[in-house]
Amino acid sequence: MKTLLIFPAQWYPTQPYLSTPYLTSYLRAKGWEVDxxxxxxxxxxxxxxxxxLKNAENLMAEKLKSLKSQGFLTIKEKSHLDVLSMGLKFSDRIITGVEEAKSVLRTPERFFDFPSYQQADMVIKSALKLVSDAHAPSVLSLSTFESGTRAEESTRKAHETTRDKETNPFIHLYKDILIPGENWQEYDVVGISIIGISQIIPGLTLARLLKEQFPHLHITLGGPIFSVNAEQLIGHPEFFDDFCHSIVTFEGEEPLHRLLTALKAGDSLATVPNLIHLDGRQVVHNKERVELRFEEIPGPTFDGLPMKNYLSPYPIIPVLQSRGCYWGKCTFCTHSFVYGHRYGKQKTQGMVDELEALMKKYNTKYFTFSDEAVSPHSLNDVSELMIERGVEISSLALLKFEKVMDEKLFAKMKKAGFKFLMFGLESANDRVLALIDKGTTKEVEKDVLNKSHKAGIWNHSFLFFGFPT
Incomplete structure (x- = not known):
């Protein structure tokens, strides 16, 4: 029983995501063969x-020719004609420069030369604009993929869009390039991790093609997208006809292990926790739910991932000091659908040991602490131990504003290698902060940002607007 776990487009291309590295590590520890x-x-x-890009250029030229042949154009069609004309005007230059642009983003000396970076960034974004224009109204960028028809919100539209070659660039990519590059007969199970809205259409396109071409495969989907929308799939067996045989909700490590065990033994899928599946023509969401303690889960492995291919000058390794959120009260937040409602964190020594091991294995000092929010206590202890042991990293981390964050903490974090902190500010209005149960105030936010800044750390704040009050 051999399994292939896939993280599909679209997500940020600067570093790997942690879903398949954790799942791979856990399943291998259980004795399963996993890639x-x-x-x-x-x-x-x-x-x-x-x-x-040449293919995109040809598609754009065909669309432009078709529009020009029409006797009458709507305002929208005229706008699209102008977009196509402008794109084709510069397409040759973009295509010629795209490999050079990728090289700049992957080469430290060139990445940190701002004129070189600026030019490369422009070429990369312009190239993705060509792909978007060729498949309008779809939009592909470094930060998103959108169908332009809200197909991400409807099983019926997803059925249509995953078959629409005109608007879905992933059909050609998967069918003619990526799928032929794997020996699918080698595998019994394929797991596809869909963690964001921008992955829905690309991920489901891949799932549909695999299900159609390789009927021996058991296709299972997972990720918070399905945890959030689990009940919406009840009564829709056609979704399973199209895309998969099962869906894992919430944390996937133990459910995937149990799924493989059931498949190998020929047992009913009703025995697998956290699972949605078909029983005849009925969609069933198994009642048993499993959440592991963080200390039961081995650290991630990035073996099999192309660490040198990410669009970054150095390998950047994502890590977790904790799983879940120590606050867990924000009224707008759906992240409990990722980890359930359990919070756990690594011991300080284990975290620093993991950083050291990853540094040596992948020859890098660059990390992202991808926790929902690293607690002040953990930041203090991890920073202290890294300084004591001489572990030199360069990292960013995500934080929640806390009154206890003082000058000593940020000075210690700066010395330990935390260069960039991302805060969930959300709002600077005390009334709104109380409504969203953020557990902080405007004055605390201001004070913490000032202290972090004075320590020489770059600050980034997440904001949102229009919270219903």
Whole structure:
């Protein structure tokens, strides 16, 4: 029983995501044979290449010719004609420069030369604009993929869009390039991790193609998208006809282990926790739910992922000091659908040991602490131990504003290698902060940002607008 875990497009192409590395590590520890692939960075690598950009250029030329042949154009069609004309005006220059642009983003000396970076960034974004214009109204960028028809919100539209070659660039990419690059007969189970809205159409397109072409495969989907929308799939057996045989909700480590065990033994899928599946023509969400303690889960492995292919000058390794959120009260937040409602964190020594091991294995000092929010206590202890042991990293982390964050903490974090902090500010209005149960105030936010800034750390704040009050 061999499994392939895939992280599909579209997600940020600067570093791997943690879902398949954790799942791979856990399943291997249970004795299963597992491989993992990052189809997200593979997708970017191919979209940002001369062959696929030439294909986009040809599609744009055909659409432009068709529009020009029409006797009457709507305002929308005239606008699209102008967009196509402008894109084709510069397409040759973009296509010629795209490999050079990727090289700049992957080479430290060139990445940190601002004129070189600026030019490369412009070429990369312009190249993705060509792909978007060729498949309008879909939009592909470094930060999103949108169908333009809200197909992400409807099983019926997803059925249509995953078959629409005109608007879905992933059909050609998967069918003609990425799928032929794997020996699918080698595998029994394929797991596809869909963690964000921008992955829905690309991920489901891949799932549909695999299900159609390789009927021996058991296709299972997972990720918070399905945890959030689990009940909406009840009564829709056609979704399973199209895309998969099962869906894992919430944390996937133990459910995937139990799924493989059931499949190998020929047992009913009703025995697998956290699972949605078909029983005849009825969609069933198994009642048993499993959440592991964080200390029961081995650290992630990035073996099998193309660490040198990400669009970054150095390998950047995501890590978790904790799983879940120590606050867990924000009224707008759906992140409990990722980890359930359990919070757990690594021991300080284990965290620093993991950082050291990853530094040596992947020859990098660059990390992202991808926790929902690293607690002040953990930041203090991890920073202290890294300084004591001489572990030199360069990292960013996500934080929640806390009154206890003082000058000593940020000075210690700066010395330990935390260069960039991302805060969930959300609002600077005390009334709104109380309504969203953020557990902080405007004055605390201001004070914390000032102290972090004075320590020499870069600050980034997440904001949102229009919270219903």
């Amino acid at each position: 993992q692939r990052d189809f997200n960075i593979a997708s970017y690598d191919h979209f940002l290449s001369a062959p696929l």
